[in-house]
Amino acid sequence: MAVPLFDTSAPLAPLRAELRGAIDRVLESERYILGPEVSAFEQEFAAYCGAAHGVGVANGTEAITIALRAMGVGPGDEVVVPSFTFYASAEAIPPTGARPVFCDIDPDTFCVTADCVRAALTPRTKAVIAVHLFGNVAPVAEIEALGVPVLEDSAQAAGSTTSGGRPGAIGRAATFSFFPSKNLGCFGDGGMITTSDERIAERARTLRFHGSRDKITYEQVGYNSRLDELQAAILRAQLPHLDEWAEGRRRAGRHYEQAGLGELVGLPTPVQGASPAWHLYVVSHPEVESLESALAAADIGHKPYYRTPVHRQAAMREWGTGVELPATEHAARTHLAIPMSPVLSSGQAAEVVAAARGRASG
Numbered sequence: 001m002a003v004p005l006f007d008t009s010a011p012l013a014p015l016r017a018e019l020r021g022a023i024d025r026v027l028e029s030e031r032y033i034l035g036p037e038v039s040a041f042e043q044e045f046a047a048y049c050g051a052a053h054g055v056g057v058a059n060g061t062e063a064i065t066i067a068l069r070a071m072g073v074g075p076g077d078e079v080v081v082p083s084f085t086f087y088a089s090a091e092a093i094p095p096t097g098a099r100p101v102f103c104d105i106d107p108d109t110f111c112v113t114a115d116c117v118r119a120a121l122t123p124r125t126k127a128v129i130a131v132h133l134f135g136n137v138a139p140v141a142e143i144e145a146l147g148v149p150v151l152e153d154s155a156q157a158a159g160s161t162t163s164g165g166r167p168g169a170i171g172r173a174a175t176f177s178f179f180p181s182k183n184l185g186c187f188g189d190g191g192m193i194t195t196s197d198e199r200i201a202e203r204a205r206t207l208r209f210h211g212s213r214d215k216i217t218y219e220q221v222g223y224n225s226r227l228d229e230l231q232a233a234i235l236r237a238q239l240p241h242l243d244e245w246a247e248g249r250r251r252a253g254r255h256y257e258q259a260g261l262g263e264l265v266g267l268p269t270p271v272q273g274a275s276p277a278w279h280l281y282v283v284s285h286p287e288v289e290s291l292e293s294a295l296a297a298a299d300i301g302h303k304p305y306y307r308t309p310v311h312r313q314a315a316m317r318e319w320g321t322g323v324e325l326p327a328t329e330h331a332a333r334t335h336l337a338i339p340m341s342p343v344l345s346s347g348q349a350a351e352v353v354a355a356a357r358g359r360a361s362g
């Protein structure tokens with residue numbers, strides 16, 4: 001039985017009528033940009049995270065650039081960022097005028113640690129981007145204890161929780177992507193900045209709209225970067241289901257454990273105090289190519305997401321040359337995402353484990 005890498009349609013099937021209702025509401029309102037749906041979703045999503053403010057933007061990449069600028073990052077500054085992440089986490093830094101400084105990760109959690117960040121700090125460090133990779137939650141409080149503000153890149157961690165609060169409300173500010181395959185996804189591009197700092201929220205609100213408060217005067221060069229009304233309405237219909245989907249992702253992880261996957265490969269380890277809503281379920285194996293072949297032969301979805309870490313991408317040459325990150329290189333070489341979704345069943349998990357066992361015995 002084939003098992004897909006992810007399943008975005010099954011969780012939405014019971015919500016079709018609600019989603020159509022949300023789209024109709026926007027059509028009838030004839031308000032498409034920065035109207036009541038965006039305002040309501042900003043409030044509802046910020047409240048879900050436990051933050052005071054939400055600022056809807058066009059996508060999770062521009063969310064990072066705008067949030068960094070709203071935090072005061074600019075030319076001459078450095079921003080520490082892990083190299084084992086989706087490229088956009090680092091790509092969003094140079095447009096602010098600051099330099100990305102790459103740091104290593106904990107290969108068990110795939111997240112940055114305070115020690116990794118400490119090794120990359122200089123007097124020019126203005127902020128740290130802590131990526132909550134694969135739905136795990138980086139130890140933000142420990143990093144902020146080093147004396148630098150943290151921007152949480154929470155693109156992959158909607159629905160995750162920790163003993164110290166949810167992603168979106170742990171660091172100075174946080175960013176989200178609502179790309180369709182994310183834990184909370186819209187039907188196009190979308191993003192959000194959350195923060196409890198009134199000044200950061202106000203600056204982000206201005207920056208997303210051409211650096212203007214009133215459409216008449218322009219205080220700084222900003223962006224045209226807005227979440228639109230249709231996407232906000234679609235997200236509002238889904239938000240009440242995020243916790244149940246997050247629990248489905250945790251349950252899927254337990255199915256893998258109960259089927260004995262941990263005997264065959266390295267399992268993802270939650271950061272202490274975190275309860276990840278696994279966005280991607282990423283395992284590791286020293287001979288990962290043979291695991292890939294075994295899963296391919298059994299028609300099981302799998303994908304190595306970040307085989308080339310960001311600091312070794314051509315576009316990052318200016319900032320990545322000469323950087324040595326051993327745990328990042330190890331994770332890049334050995335990781336593999338296997339099927340994960342809110343509806344992954346114990347039977348599907350058993351199929352995946354049986355295919356992986358074939359590699360182990362063969």
Ligand SMILES: Cc1ncc(COP(=O)(O)O)c(C=O)c1O
Pocket residue numbers: 059060061062085086088089131153155156176177178179189190191
């Ligand atoms: C960790 C991470 N950061 C940033 C982004 C960028 O988000 P977007 O694709 O909405 O620009 C993504 C998702 O694609 C991501 O996974």
